[in-house]
Structure formats: structure tokens, C-alpha cells
Amino acid sequence: MASGKTATTVSAVPPPHAAIHRAVLAIPRGCVASYGEVAARAGLPGRARLVGRVLAAAGEAARLPWHRVLRANGQLAFPPDSAAFREQKRRLAAEGVILRGTRVDLGRHGWQCNLDAELWAP
């Protein structure tokens, strides 16, 4: 580092948001994943909150399947009376993911649910 710039160690870690985008894109259609799962899969264990921030910052223009990301307990992360909540619920329903009460059945729609469906299918 010739110039007196802040060294920052040459190898710098890959931008967190990039890995997160990749992890979200990897969630199969009709399936869901928790913020924590996405974080872990992005190589950022324990950074669930960051996933939320990144998704919010990404916005619609990013074309990410953000609706497939929910809380670890199966609930949507938005207030039930918010527009965002309704939109997410609508998008999930369009993929066959329905809310059982206030939450999604993770056992049925969890990560890689398509594989499970294949095992159970006739």
C-alpha cells in the first residue's frame, strides 16, 4: 500500500449484501426461509437483522423474492395491518404458500420444501 491510505487489509471480505442477495435468490419458488437461515447461508451467522436491513435497502428494483423470507417462527415480519404484510401474503399465496393463522407452516414450506414435496408426491 504505497499511499498512506487506510490499509484495510487487501483481501477485504465480500460485501455482505451481495452474499445476502445470492442467498435470497436461492430460495426455491413456493418455499420460504427465515432471516437467520438466509444470514447463515450467506456466511453471516447471527446477522439476521442485517438481512432485514439489506432487503429493505434493496427495494423492488432489485427483483429479489423478499416475500420468501420470514421470521424463524413462521410469522411475517411486518405488522398484520400493514400494506407490506398484505403484499407479502399475496405473493406467497400466489406460490401456494398459505398462512395457517398468523404463520406459515415451516414444516411444509421450509427451505428446500420442493425436495420434500418430491418425496411425498404420488
Add this chain to the structure above:
DNA sequence: ACCGTGACGGTAT
């Protein structure tokens, strides 16, 4: 620089 907030999560009660 301190502090509250939040698209969260794991554990204990």
C-alpha cells in the same frame, strides 16, 4: 460519542 430502534434469533421460564 452516546443512545434508541428494528423486515431477528436462541434459550430459559
Add this chain to the structure above:
DNA sequence: TATACCGCCACGG
């Protein structure tokens, strides 16, 4: 199953 607590950390005031 539901609450309570605490850890986490980027941001904004």
C-alpha cells in the same frame, strides 16, 4: 405455545 431476556449490529437523531 407464549413471554421474557439478552445478543446482535447498522443507522439515525
